[in-house]
Amino acid sequence: xxxxLFSPERIQEMRQTFDDAFARPHSELHDQSEDILAIRIAGDxxxxxxxxxxxxVNRKKVIPFPSPVPELLGFAGIRGDIVPVYSLAxxxxxxxxxDPSGWLILCKAEAALLxxxxxxxxGHFRLSLPKIQTADVERSGRKYVSNIAHVQGxxxxxxxxxxxVDFVQELSxxxxxxxxx
Numbered sequence: 195x196x197x198x199l200f201s202p203e204r205i206q207e208m209r210q211t212f213d214d215a216f217a218r219p220h221s222e223l224h225d226q227s228e229d230i231l232a233i234r235i236a237g238d239x240x241x242x243x244x245x246x247x248x249x250x251v252n253r254k255k256v257i258p259f260p261s262p263v264p265e266l267l268g269f270a271g272i273r274g275d276i277v278p279v280y281s282l283a284x285x286x287x288x289x290x291x292x293d294p295s296g297w298l299i300l301c302k303a304e305a306a307l308l309x310x311x312x313x314x315x316x317g318h319f320r321l322s323l324p325k326i327q328t329a330d331v332e333r334s335g336r337k338y339v340s341n342i343a344h345v346q347g348x349x350x351x352x353x354x355x356x357x358x359v360d361f362v363q364e365l366s367x368x369x370x371x372x373x374x375x
Contacts, residue, residue: 232316241350
C-alpha cells in the first residue's frame with residue numbers, strides 16, 4: 195500500500211477539493227452546458243431546452259374537442275388539471291399527426307398549463323455550449339426556432355419554446371391567425 199495516498203497533506207487536499215465543489219454557485223457549474231430533449235417531428239430532428247418546460251409525460255389520453263384552432267387537438271387530464279393539448283407538428287408548419295396520443299411537453303402559459311404533443315422522443319442530452327449555434331432563422335424557413343444543437347453528430351433545430359407558447363396563447367385568445375410554415 196502506498197502511504198503517500200493517505201498523507202495528511204493528501205487528505206487535506208482531497209477535503210479542500212471536495213469542499214470547493216460545493217462552495218461554487220450551482221449556476222457556475224452549469225453555465226457551460228445546456229440540457230436538451232432531442233425529438234423528431236415528421237422525421238426532422240428538433241431539440242427543446244429542458245429549462246423551458248414544466249415536464250414530459252407519455253401516453254395520456256387526449257379527448258378531442260371541436261375548435262376553430264386546428265392546432266388544438268383536445269384536452270388531457272394531467273396532474274389533476276385539465277390541460278389543452280396542441281400539435282407541435284402543426285404549430286411548426288407540418289401536418290398534424292393523426293393520433294394525438296404520444297409524448298406531451300408541459301409548458302407554463304401565463305396562469306395555466308398547456309401541452310404540446312409529438313411522437314418520437316430520442317432522449318435527454320447535456321450539450322456543451324459550443325455545440326449550440328445560432329440559427330439563421332430567415333433561411334431555415336421554420337417558425338419558432340432559435341438555434342441549432344449538435345446532438346450525436348446531427349444538427350437538431352432548437353425550438354424557441356417561449357415564443358411558441360406566446361403564439362399558442364394568442365391562438366387560444368383568438369388574437370392571431372395561424373401562419374403558413
